[in-house]
Amino acid sequence: MRPIDFTGKLVVVTGASSGLGREIARTLALSEGADLVIAARRQDRLEALKAELESQCRARVHVVVVDLSTPDGPERLFREASARGEVFGLVNCAGITFYGRTMEVPLERSLQIVAVNQIAIMKLTLLFLGAFLPRGTGAILSITSVAAFVPWPFQNIYSAAKSAVQHFMEGLAHEYKGSGVSFSTFAPGGMATEMLALSGLDRKHGMDSPFNMHPALSARKALTAFKRHKLCRVPGILNRMGMIIFKHAPRAFSWWAAAGNLAP
Numbered sequence: 001m002r003p004i005d006f007t008g009k010l011v012v013v014t015g016a017s018s019g020l021g022r023e024i025a026r027t028l029a030l031s032e033g034a035d036l037v038i039a040a041r042r043q044d045r046l047e048a049l050k051a052e053l054e055s056q057c058r059a060r061v062h063v064v065v066v067d068l069s070t071p072d073g074p075e076r077l078f079r080e081a082s083a084r085g086e087v088f089g090l091v092n093c094a095g096i097t098f099y100g101r102t103m104e105v106p107l108e109r110s111l112q113i114v115a116v117n118q119i120a121i122m123k124l125t126l127l128f129l130g131a132f133l134p135r136g137t138g139a140i141l142s143i144t145s146v147a148a149f150v151p152w153p154f155q156n157i158y159s160a161a162k163s164a165v166q167h168f169m170e171g172l173a174h175e176y177k178g179s180g181v182s183f184s185t186f187a188p189g190g191m192a193t194e195m196l197a198l199s200g201l202d203r204k205h206g207m208d209s210p211f212n213m214h215p216a217l218s219a220r221k222a223l224t225a226f227k228r229h230k231l232c233r234v235p236g237i238l239n240r241m242g243m244i245i246f247k248h249a250p251r252a253f254s255w256w257a258a259a260g261n262l263a264p
């Protein structure tokens with residue numbers, strides 16, 4: 001398969017107001033020549049990114065302010081993005097987590113984690129896939145996590161939601177092989193983004209930990225893999241080694257190692 005050429009194509013990026021999503025949007029516009037629909041809740045951040053990108057390149061950037069944890073949020077984003085032009089690509093990047101034992105997480109927060117990290121991604125993917133399949137072209141990238149592959153204590157609901165999306169994307173890739181639609185996942189380890197501070201994870205892994213990958217580097221790796229139709233990419237040699245060990249070691253070892261490493 002030839003690498004994807006995003007030049008002049010319209011790509012929807014969720015979670016574009018911060019962290020990895022913002023860097024993916026920047027790279028898509030500045031280095032790949034894509035037009036964008038950027039989505040998140042914070043309008044000021046999205047408008048600032050639109051102004052920055054439109055002043056630096058020829059990309060057309062559309063802003064959609066949306067809360068993806070609401071039942072109608074994903075469908076509204078689909079409708080508003082589709083009204084801006086023929087959408088070629090979808091990057092599911094919006095995500096939230098919480099650091100702590102499962103029952104310490106307020107129920108409302110747990111439901112929001114599932115809504116943003118799992119339900120919204122499934123809804124958006126199904127809606128856009130419904131438009132891509134009849135055209136025989138399109139590309140979907142979902143950001144998962146190393147926590148998608150093994151139970152990740154103290155981010156349990158997040159880990160379960162990421163694992164569901166990882167399975168979902170891999171299942172779609174098999175079902176729709178040869179359809180012309182490309183399916184990719186990108187599963188980072190730690191990145192120094194707002195997510196760490198918002199979830200309390202910064203208490204465990206400081207923002208300046210040398211193991212945190214810079215989101216701009218992570219974005220470049222994600223897009224390189226996406227362009228090459230990689231079904232699953234874990235960036236960073238240490239993360240990849242960790243995943244190999246976790247995948248092949250007895251489950252009890254994974255639990256023990258993860259719990260020891262991650263406990264507050």
Ligand SMILES: NC(=O)c1ccc[n+]([C@@H]2O[C@H](COP(=O)([O-])OP(=O)(O)OC[C@H]3O[C@@H](n4cnc5c(N)ncnc54)[C@H](OP(=O)(O)O)[C@@H]3O)[C@@H](O)[C@H]2O)c1
Nearest residue numbers: 015017018019020040041042067068094095190191193195
């Ligand atoms: N940081 C890490 O260590 C790490 C590790 C592995 C995987 N990841 C994954 O990487 C992706 C990006 O995370 P990040 O680290 O870049 O985090 P981040 O800087 O906190 O960005 C999260 C993005 O999600 C958006 N978002 C959150 N709740 C939303 C909602 N209800 N509706 C719409 N948008 C919402 C936020 O925008 P608004 O607040 O403006 O809505 C923001 O743009 C996530 O999928 C995350 O799970 C991160």
